[in-house]
Amino acid sequence: MDNYLYLIINLSSLSVPLALSFEHRVAYFSKFISLKFGFLITTTFFIVHDILFTYLGVWGFNDLYLIGVDIFGLPIEEWLFFFCIPFSSLFIHFCKEYFTPKLKLSHYASKIISISIIAFLIITVILNPGNYYTVFALGLAALLMGLG
Numbered sequence: 001m002d003n004y005l006y007l008i009i010n011l012s013s014l015s016v017p018l019a020l021s022f023e024h025r026v027a028y029f030s031k032f033i034s035l036k037f038g039f040l041i042t043t044t045f046f047i048v049h050d051i052l053f054t055y056l057g058v059w060g061f062n063d064l065y066l067i068g069v070d071i072f073g074l075p076i077e078e079w080l081f082f083f084c085i086p087f088s089s090l091f092i093h094f095c096k097e098y099f100t101p102k103l104k105l106s107h108y109a110s111k112i113i114s115i116s117i118i119a120f121l122i123i124t125v126i127l128n129p130g131n132y133y134t135v136f137a138l139g140l141a142a143l144l145m146g147l148g
Contacts, residue, residue: 002064002065003063003064003065003066003067003068004067005065006065006066006075006077006078006081007066007067007076007077007080010077010080010081010084010085011080011084013084013085013088014084014087014088016088017087017088017091017092018087020091021091025098026091026094026095026098028090028091028094031090031094035087035090039083039086039087042082042086043082043083043086046082047074047078047079047082050074050078051072051073051074053132053133053136054073054074055073056132058132058133059133061074061075061078065077114145114148117145118142118145118146121138121139121141121142121145122142124138125138125139125142
């Protein structure tokens with residue numbers, strides 16, 4: 001049963017948002033078509049990134065928690081992760097926007113939080129020079145946040 005764990009986690013994270021997607025107030029289902037292109041772009045980037053880092057041996061997957069189906073060296077569960085988690089995360093975002101539309105940070109608070117996160121990311125990159133995945137992922141995150 002352990003070999004289904006990653007799959008169960010993926011499907012569990014998807015189950016509630018998928019079931020509630022047709023709830024009339026949020027109507028998440030009506031956004032599916034417009035979201036598919038964004039999912040496709042980000043999923044492609046992260047899957048290529050995962051394939052490369054897995055191939056280079058920077059990281060890997062524990063076969064004890066996988067069903068054993070691989071595509072380009074990545075377990076099927078990892079492929080599903082890049083669909084399930086963005087789908088579920090955006091569902092939470094749209095629910096938050098619908099149910100608490102006035103709950104927003106001020107521009108100043110957003111700026112302070114962003115600068116703090118960027119500083120944390122840069123410090124973490126500096127302190128982990130031999131950890132290629134950490135340097136790449138957090139360095140890219142700091143760069144993209146700095147550009148935004």
